[in-house]
Amino acid sequence: MTSTPHPEPGRHHRRLPHRDTASLRRGRHRAPRTTPATAVARGPRPATFWSFADAEMLPGTALLPGWLGRTIVTLVTTYTRPGDRVLLFTPPPSPRTLQHAAGNARSAEGYAGLAEAVWTVARLGRGADAATAAPASDDPAEHTDSSRRAASESGSRPRLGRLGLHPVPEPHPDSARPRHRDGDGPRGGFDLIITALDPHATDWLARTDWDALLTPRGLLAIVTHSDSRDGWLRDPHAALLNTLGSRGLRCLDHIAVLAAPVPDTPDRLTTAARMGTAVPAPDFSPRAVDAPAPPLRTVHHDLVLLGRMAPDATDDGALDEKETSDV
């Protein structure tokens, strides 16, 4: 499977209005709704597999991987309209992340540059914000030294408090929808929230007041992946969907994002297996679960889209006029 450098999604569908670079340098990047929704023609429907293995890094980014930048751009152009508000929500650094801050990038640290895409989102004509989820008060991450903290998160990224939002202290087991802190309804009002989830640190999902962050028709996009530790699968999907399901959010789609080239084709594998030369049998004995090298090469990330159910499932004619990407 080969890919050429990808054009920006939506590039062939519309021409973005010129934006003043000075306004983009301000802390909050808000773009006015310049294009009427009715004037945008509907594009191709997206697929549940996005091949971004060869995506180039976005301009002006240092940490954000190319595939993740392309994923953010595609999410924004597919699920929002110009003028909508988008939040790039960096997860709190997990203890594992901080312990391996200089290690390999195959976990939450791989999502470290999420907030760097704020400029790109703003250039797409959306109101862009970036924030970091608050760690738990007893999170060991709070007790680590500041140098590690500085290495793992951007200094310019605001906490939720700057947006007028606060994490919920505890989930509400007796209610599908949590109470608002002030009882005055949602205050975040983001149409799309893009965040990431380390499969080994999912607790912060329950501490975040998604009800306040999202608009009633807002979408939550979570980039995550399954991980294998000591040969055992750590799949965050069940915990993710259970936690957010108790908050009234339902899974709308699951999309696989290819982040690295696929190493082998099945035909080559079959041929090699027939010849008995290139696919040695691994040690799959039951006692081999502690084998250091897992027999799997993870080349994709999972993108889970969640939202609230529409109040009326049959009356939605405006959707036909919504722009979509070309993936």
Add this chain to the structure above:
Amino acid sequence: MSKRTGTQRPLPAGERSEGPVVSSVWPTGTDSLTTQLTEGGYHDATGADPALMAPAIARYAIAALTRPGDVVLDPDCGAGTTIVEALRAGRHAIGLTGQRRWWRLARANVTATKARGVFVDGMVLILDRRPGTAVAAATAGLTGRIDLLLTTLRPGPVGDLDGALERLHGLLAQYRPLLRPGGHVVITSAPQRHPVRYDLLDVPSRIAAVATAAGLAPVARCVALTATVRRGRTYTRAALAQRRAAARSERALGHPVALPAHHTALVLRADPDAADPALNQPLPALHAPPEPHRPGRGTRPDSAAA
């Protein structure tokens, strides 16, 4: 069926010693399902199996997780694509199905495969999946001999997910003792939406829960493509019915809904904590599944060689 002497074979000289490169994304959507069935020489009615595992997906799983001479079992084989692909790859294969229609079709596909001179080593059985089959298989010396249990989630008796998972759990509990220590289980599933709310159901996680209860441990959650990817673009080959279903979901949810381009392949293996006790204990009591009575069911043979 040759006797397996160990879990490891000596590697030829000069062969790499590292493990296999099993990707989390299986590039199994290069050809359409129709093309795969046509070029594979399958019976024309094979495509009528609604829960068919694509031959390319079966081929990838077999090639990645087994070696020539290994034994592959599909306890719910339907039209038999898993069995045929195992035979073509030089693996022994056993397919089970509880429906006479699929039993005949699977036999026809296996017979056609043999008639084409495809290399087949050993005996292939298409067994009836009624109670007692597992006991018969154990009696035949298959306990601990299966290297790969490869199957797909099929609809339950009334087409519901709960019924499908209940049936899958029964199959896994019944045939788990046949799996060799360290053997693998691959269960594929297509994306499913709630029939009323249209939200996406987390079928793989529920399969993992069912398999864990049967003494299996998930080791990987893979993406088996059903779409072609060229130059970074995904071509889903979605049928009109799939596009209509996506449009219905889109209207209900109020957001764009993606066309399905992949199935989920859950890879599991025998739980080391549960393997030895399960193998040392007698087979669990087998009860008749709560299915409606099928006329003529009692007239079928217990097993037949293809």
